Amino acid sequence: xxxxxxxxxxxxxxxxxxxxxxxxxxxxxxxxxxxxxxxxxxxxxxxxxxxxxxxxxxxxxxxxxxxxxxxxxxxxxxxxxxxxxxxxxxxxxxxxxxxxxxxxxxxxxxxxxxxxxxxxxxxxxxxxxxxxxxxxxxxxxxxxxxxxxxxxxxxxxxxxxxxxxxxxxxxxxxxxxxxxxxxxxxxxxxxxxxxxxxxxxxxxx
Amino acid sequence: xxxxxxxxxxxxxxxxxxxxxxxxxxxxxxxxxxxxxxxxxxxxxxxxxxxxxxxxxxxxxxxxxxxxxxxxxxxxxxxxxxxxxxxxxxxxxxxxxxxxxxxxxxxxxxxxxxxxxxxxxxxxxxxxxxxxxxxxxxxxxxxxxxxxxxxxxxxxxxxxxxxxxxxxxxxxxxxxxxxxxxxxxxxxxxxxxxxxxxxxxxxxxxxxxxxxxxxxxxxxxxxxxxxxxxxxxxxxxxxxxxxxxxxxxxxxxxxxxxxxxxxxxxxxxxxxxxxxxxxxxxxxxxxxxxxxxxxxxxxxxxxxxxxxxxxxxxxxxxxxxxxxxxxxxxxxxxxxxxxxxxxxxxxxxxxxxxxxxxxxxxxxxxxxxxxxxxxxxxxxxxxxxxxxxxxxxxxxxxxxxxxxxxxxxxxxxxxxxxxxxxxxxxxxxxxxxxxxxxxxxxxxxxxxxxxxxxxxxxxxxxxxxxxxxxxxxxxxxxxxxxxxxxxxxxxxxxxxxxxxxxxxxxxxxxxxxxxxxxxxxxxxxxxxxxxxxxxxxxxxxxxxxxxxxxxxxxxxxxxxxxxxxxxxxxxxxxxxxxxxxxxxxxxxxxxxxxxxxxxxxxxxxxxxxxxxxxxxxxxxxxxxxxxxxxxxxxxxxxxxxxxxxxxxxxxxxxxxxxxxxxxxxxxx
Numbered sequence: 104x105x106x107x108x109x110x111x112x113x114x115x116x117x118x119x120x121x122x123x124x125x126x127x128x129x130x131x132x133x134x135x136x137x138x139x140x141x142x143x144x145x146x147x148x149x150x151x152x153x154x155x156x157x158x159x160x161x162x163x164x165x166x167x168x169x170x171x172x173x174x175x176x177x178x179x180x181x182x183x184x185x186x187x188x189x190x191x192x193x194x195x196x197x198x199x200x201x202x203x204x205x206x207x208x209x210x211x212x213x214x215x216x217x218x219x220x221x222x223x224x225x226x227x228x229x230x231x232x233x234x235x236x237x238x239x240x241x242x243x244x245x246x247x248x249x250x251x252x253x254x255x256x257x258x259x260x261x262x263x264x265x266x267x268x269x270x271x272x273x274x275x276x277x278x279x280x281x282x283x284x285x286x287x288x289x290x291x292x293x294x295x296x297x298x299x300x301x302x303x304x305x306x307x308x
Numbered sequence: 309x310x311x312x313x314x315x316x317x318x319x320x321x322x323x324x325x326x327x328x329x330x331x332x333x334x335x336x337x338x339x340x341x342x343x344x345x346x347x348x349x350x351x352x353x354x355x356x357x358x359x360x361x362x363x364x365x366x367x368x369x370x371x372x373x374x375x376x377x378x379x380x381x382x383x384x385x386x387x388x389x390x391x392x393x394x395x396x397x398x399x400x401x402x403x404x405x406x407x408x409x410x411x412x413x414x415x416x417x418x419x420x421x422x423x424x425x426x427x428x429x430x431x432x433x434x435x436x437x438x439x440x441x442x443x444x445x446x447x448x449x450x451x452x453x454x455x456x457x458x459x460x461x462x463x464x465x466x467x468x469x470x471x472x473x474x475x476x477x478x479x480x481x482x483x484x485x486x487x488x489x490x491x492x493x494x495x496x497x498x499x500x501x502x503x504x505x506x507x508x509x510x511x512x513x514x515x516x517x518x519x520x521x522x523x524x525x526x527x528x529x530x531x532x533x534x535x536x537x538x539x540x541x542x543x544x545x546x547x548x549x550x551x552x553x554x555x556x557x558x559x560x561x562x563x564x565x566x567x568x569x570x571x572x573x574x575x576x577x578x579x580x581x582x583x584x585x586x587x588x589x590x591x592x593x594x595x596x597x598x599x600x601x602x603x604x605x606x607x608x609x610x611x612x613x614x615x616x617x618x619x620x621x622x623x624x625x626x627x628x629x630x631x632x633x634x635x636x637x638x639x640x641x642x643x644x645x646x647x648x649x650x651x652x653x654x655x656x657x658x659x660x661x662x663x664x665x666x667x668x669x670x671x672x673x674x675x676x677x678x679x680x681x682x683x684x685x686x687x688x689x690x691x692x693x694x695x696x697x698x699x700x701x702x703x704x705x706x707x708x709x710x711x712x713x714x715x716x717x718x719x720x721x722x723x724x725x726x727x728x729x730x731x732x733x734x735x736x737x738x739x740x741x742x743x744x745x746x747x748x749x750x751x752x753x754x755x756x757x758x759x760x761x762x763x764x765x766x767x768x769x770x771x772x773x774x775x776x777x778x779x780x781x782x783x784x785x786x787x788x789x790x791x792x793x794x795x796x797x798x799x800x801x802x803x804x805x806x807x808x809x810x811x812x813x814x815x816x817x818x819x820x821x822x823x824x825x826x827x828x829x830x831x832x833x834x835x836x837x838x839x840x841x842x843x844x845x846x847x848x849x850x851x852x853x854x855x856x857x858x859x860x861x862x863x864x865x866x867x868x869x870x871x872x873x874x875x876x877x878x879x880x881x882x883x884x885x886x887x888x889x890x891x892x893x894x895x896x897x898x899x900x901x902x903x904x905x906x907x908x909x910x911x912x913x914x915x916x917x918x919x920x921x922x923x924x925x926x927x928x929x930x931x932x933x934x935x936x937x938x939x940x941x942x943x944x945x946x947x948x949x950x951x952x953x954x955x956x957x958x959x960x961x962x963x964x965x966x967x968x969x970x971x972x973x974x975x976x
Contacts, residue, residue, distance in 0.1 A: 124915045127462045127539050127906065134531045134565060142569035145606070149573065149588075149599060156596045234585035237594035244580065262961055271966060279966075 132282045136289040139252070143293050146245045147300050153237045160305065161238045165231055167305045168242070172223045176216050177298050180253075183212035184291045187284045197274035199267065206264045209287065213257045220250050242301060249297055252290045259283050346890055350879075351865045353894040355854060357876035362899045367459065367872035369923065378923040380464030383870060385471050386450025387768060390761075392475055393443035399482070400434035403427045405832055408792075412825035414813035424809035425492040426511070430481075432495030433515065437522055438478045440615035440753055445529050447760055448557040448618060450768065452533060454863035454870060455551050457542030457879035459904040460920045462535040465927050465963065470529040472931035477522035480938065484514035491515035494807060496608060496659075497578075499589040499600040504582040512582065513942050516575045521938040523575075527568050530561035538909040542862070543895065544881040545912045551861050551884075552635065555642045556621025559649035560614045566653070567610035574603035583944060598663065605656035613652040615749065617645060619756030620687055623709050626763050627691050629859045630706040631698025634885055637690040644683035644690075651680050661729050662736040670729055677727035684720055688713060703857070704778030708759035711786050715751025719744055722797065737807070740800025746793045758785070758838060765842070766856045770868045771849030777841045785834030791827025795820035860885035865892060878905055881912075930959040 154160040161167065190205020224243075233243040263283040266272065272280055357363045369379040379385065407427050410418045419427065449467060453460055461467050484490045489510045493502040502512045537558050541550070578600065580586035587593035589600055628635045635641060657665060657673035691713060700706065722744040726732045735741055766772050799820050804811060811817050855864040864887055866874055878898055883891030898904065903917040933955040940948030 124906075124908065127535050127918065130535045130539060131463060131531050134534055138527055138531075138565045138569055141566045142572060145570045145573040145603065149577070149603065152599055152602065153588075153594065153596060156598075157594050162594055233580075234587055235593070237587045237596070240577075240580070240586040240588050240595070244576070244586070258957065262964070266966070 126278050126281075128278050128282055129285065132285050136285065139289065140293070143245075143249070143296065146241070146248065147296065150241045150245060150300060153241055157237065162236050165236075165238060168227070168302050170302060172219055173298055173302050176219050176223075177294065179212045179216045179219070180291045180294050183209045183216075184288050186212065187287055191277075191280055191284050194267075194272050194277045194280055195274055199270065199272070202272065202277075202280065203264065203267050206260055206267060210257060210260050210264065213253055213260065213287075217250060217253055217257070220246065220253075245297060245301060249290070249293060252293070256283075256287050256290050259286060347887070347892045350892055350894040351887070353877050354865050354875050354879050354892070355867050356871060357873070357897070357899075360899075363873040363876060363897070364871065366899065366902050367874075369872070374925060375923050378468055378925055378928050380460070380468050380921065380923050381872065382449050382453050382461050382464065382467060383768070383874075385467050386446050386448075388471055389442055389446025389449060389474070392471075392478070393439050393446055396434050396438035396478055397443070400431050400439055401832060401835070403431040403434070405828060407431065408825040408828040410809060411811075411821050413822070414811050414815075414818055416810060419809060421809045422492070425807070426490035428807055429491045429494055429497075429515070430485075433481065433491060433519075435749070436495055436611070436615065437519060438474075438481070440749065441526060441611075442474055443757055444557075444560070444615065444618035444753075445526075445533075447622065447757075447764070448533055448553075448560075449529070451764065451863055452536055452554065452557065453540070453874055454767075454866055455554060455861055456537065456540060456545060457862045457875060457881060458536070458540040459874045459902070461532050462540055462920075463532045464920055464922070465924050466528050466532050468923070468927040469931060470525045470532065472928060473525035473528075473934060474522065476931055476935045477518055477525060477938075480521055480935065481514060481518040484511065484518075489514065496604050497600075498604075499578065499581075499597045500591075502578065502582075503589060510942070513579065516579045516582070517938050517942045520572060520575050520579075520941075521934065523568050523572055524934065526564055530564040530568075533557055533561045534565070539906050540904060541907050541912045542879045542881045543905060543907055543912055543914045545907075547910050547912075548639075549881060549884045549912075552624035552638065552641055552645065553618070553621040556617045556624075556645050559645050560618050563610045563614050563617075563649050563652060567607045567614070570603050570607035571611075574600055574607070577603075579941070598660075601660055601663065602656070605659045606653070608659065609656045610649075610652040612749075613648055615753055617648060619712070619753045619760075620645065622756055622760040622763075623691060623712060624687070625859075625861065626705055626709050626759055627694050628698070628885075629763075629857050630701045630703055630709075631695045632701070632858075633694065633698040634860070634888070635690060636693040636697065637686070638884065640686050641690045644686040647683040648680065651676065651683070655680060658727055658732070661732045674727055674729050678724055681720060681724050684716075688717065688720075703762070704773070704775055704782055705759045705762035705857075707779060707782045707786075708755050708762065711782065712752055712755040712759060715747050715755065715789065719747025719751055722747065735800060737805055738800040739796040739804045739806055742806050743793050743796035743800060746796070751789055751793070755785075755789075758782075761838070761842070763857065764863075765845060766849075766852030767863055767866075767868050767870070769846050769849070770852055771845050772852045772856060773841045773845035773849055777837060777844070781834050781837035781841060783834075784837060785831055788827050788830030788832070788834050792824050792831050793827070795824045795827075799824075855887070860888040862886060862892070924963060926959045926963040930956055930963065933959060 186205050186208040190202045190209070193201030193205065224246075227242075231239040233239050260283060263279050266279055367381075369375055369381055369384065406419065407424065410416050410424060449461065452458075481491075487510065491497070491514055492511045493507065493515065497512065497515060500506065537550075537554050577586070577588040581588050581590070581595075588595045589597050591597070624635055624641055655673055655677045657669060658677040661670055661674075691709075722740065726735050726741065726744060735744075762773060762778055799817060802816055802820075804815075804817050811821070852868050854866065854868050856868075857864075862879055862881070863870075865879065876897060878895040879886070880893040880895045881891060882893070883889050886892040895905075898917055902920045902922060904920060905914055906916045906918045907914055933952045936952030937949055937956060940946070940952055
């Protein structure tokens with residue numbers, strides 16, 4: 104188990120090519136996503152726990168959530184992830200313009216998602232308020248926390264956009280883009296789980 | 309096993325060994341001779357920079373108040389963590405002492421039932437959340453960079469932020485004392501008792517909002533530790549050469565990552581139920597009080613290991629040093645640590661055996677809980693074997709370590725007893741459980757913390773504590789602890805319920821309770837002796853030198869106290885106990901900027917040198933803004949929440965601008 108030889112006692116050499124390995128910042132964001140994933144997993148577990156504990160789910164007098172808007176919202180988010188990925192690939196080849204366009208498109212799609220969620224809330228709130236019963240409570244809490252995460256993602260994107268316009272990123276160093284897009288993709292994947300559990304699963308039983 | 313020579317004596321530590329070991333030792337001599345490496349000069353070069361003072365200029369915290377407050381130095385912050393946690397220990401201990409005085413005699417009127425409820429709740433909450441985890445994290449933040457041969461944690465500013473959030477969240481929780489409404493639902497705070505209908509004051513809101521606030525500190529601290537241990541280890545410190553303490557603090561951190569959100573969800577539900585009319589826990593509107601119990605214990609049981617595993621990790625560092633030989637079964641101890649962390653997620657229902665869950669599920673969790681005893685036994689046997697085959701030096705630190713083992717075994721046995729469902733039905737909510745958990749957490753974790761304090765005090769201050777006073781402190785504590793807590797087993801078996809403010813005379817409970825109170829006061833006296841020893845050692849202790857105990861790991865290669873830059877030249881590691889088998893070389897100085905090497909997660913191959921940031925005032929602004937935000941949540945003041953939230957977001961943006969560490973060198 105001999106250690107690899109390092110040129111440790113030679114003169115220190117500056118600078119050298121960037122390694123393709125992950126930066127520490129990327130690791131930190133990955134861990135933040137892991138703990139957030141656990142957070143949403145516990146929310147969804149609570150949803151199913153409450154469902155299993157009640158005789159009818161959703162309770163009497165409440166219809167299954169409507170699907171038309173959430174499907175549009177899903178398409179918006181998945182598209183936005185694609186756009187951001189396209190931009191990230193762009194900056195990896197040094198294309199500043201492509202990154203800026205991609206972030207703007209992502210922001211617009213994300214903002215459209217939040218707007219549609221607000222419209223959906225207005226409709227749902229006519230049918231049930233959060234305190235009406237456990238179903239309403241968990242429904243609003245889960246979707247609202249996700250909405251808050253999308254909103255925070257939008258702020259993060261705007262922050263990254265400002266840096267992109269100031270030329271902070273190039274093909275070698277663009278950790279800020281990697282971290283933002285990791286978070287954004289994560290929030291999108293969480294939505295897919297929420298969509299499946301909260302909107303589709305009540306139709307299966 | 310390579311040959312390990314101890315600097316104190318020429319004799320190799322395994323002299324009493326069988327033929328196979330002797331063969332390996334001889335082989336080790338040949339290997340050592342063949343390598344012709346002597347680390348003495350390397351260690352001298354690593355310890356202190358010669359001449360220029362460039363590294364000191366780069367790494368020293370500037371001498372002004374704001375910079376001192378916002379310092380990113382992991383050593384300063386680690387000590388702040390430990391000291392703050394010990395202040396909370398004193399508060400929690402005071403609460404316990406008052407409760408014990410109330411319980412000394414039957415039908416005493418020192419405390420009202422309401423006050424008693426608040427005291428036992430704050431005692432448990434303080435010890436679990438404000439002492440045990442923060443003090444262990446404090447040791448980890450102080451020691452991790454030194455153990456891995458780095459100059460800082462991966463995210464120094466995050467460390468500052470995490471400390472201040474911890475401090476402010478602790479103050480937040482204790483603010484309830486000044487409005488006379490301390491939390492009163494027990495540290496696990498069961499619904500429906502804690503719903504607004506039954507507990508309308510601010511008591512439970514302080515608990516819920518305060519712990520949400522504190523959770524931020526715990527999670528970001530864990531992220532920081534995991535990334536540091538994965539990415540900043542010295543070149544050559546491959547994953548099989550990591551000291552056990554790093555494994556245990558990493559296991560703890562992973563547990564936090566996956567367990568903490570369960571508490572967050574539970575607390576959010578509770579606060580929404582209490583103040584915003586939601587319906588999670590009330591039966592009437594389709595909720596379930598059991599949801600709280602599940603969520604709390606899905607968090608709570610991993611948390612019990614979170615406040616216990618780092619203690620075992622520290623013991624696995626201390627026992628080999630004072631046994632003068634490497635830890636026996638290093639790999640098995642590591643596997644046992646990780647296994648305990650994983651099993652911690654599969655045993656939560658054993659806190660709920662008495663709630664009427666289906667027999668099958670209860671049986672499963674009973675079996676899983678007994679399984680935990682296997683990895684714990686592996687660790688204990690490894691420590692005992694290490695001592696058995698070593699030459700034990702009974703320093704104060706070692707005495708506390710042995711005290712830990714004795715008491716942890718007793719606590720472990722009562723743990724296996726309560727894992728048996730029929731027995732648990734008898735023991736639930738009575739003093740047997742109180743005895744069990746104190747044997748594990750006070751007799752275990754607290755003794756390990758004292759052991760660690762005596763062990764690393766010379767590293768932190770450069771001075772030694774008095775061994776005579778230290779040993780007196782240990783014996784007083786050891787006797788006091790057992791007199792205080794052993795009778796509680798009997799009280800429990802006699803049926804005395806926990807959390808009741810008094811008891812009737814003539815039930816056979818009087819003598820044991822009096823004994824227990826006397827023991828508790830003796831125990832407290834023992835801790836005060838150590839407090840005196842800390843103050844006295846800090847002011848006038850003997851100068852320690854870099855390696856007073858003859859330890860084997862990298863922190864003993866640094867100066868005592870370590871220089872601001874930790875290591876003058878970056879260490880390169882060739883073995884698991886680098887200071888015992890000439891396994892350390894002096895690498896580059898990296899003195900162009902605030903640099904530390906970044907290495908690959910498994911093999912620790914050098915990838916790059918990364919630049920680490922220095923102090924930044926936004927870490928303070930954001931902590932205070934969060935305090936404002938959570939105060940707004942507590943008082944339900946919308947404008948305060950909005951203003952503080954906006955300030956938080958703006959400070960985050962300022963803090964992260966520009967977000968990257970520049971990559972300056974790469975030499976692979």
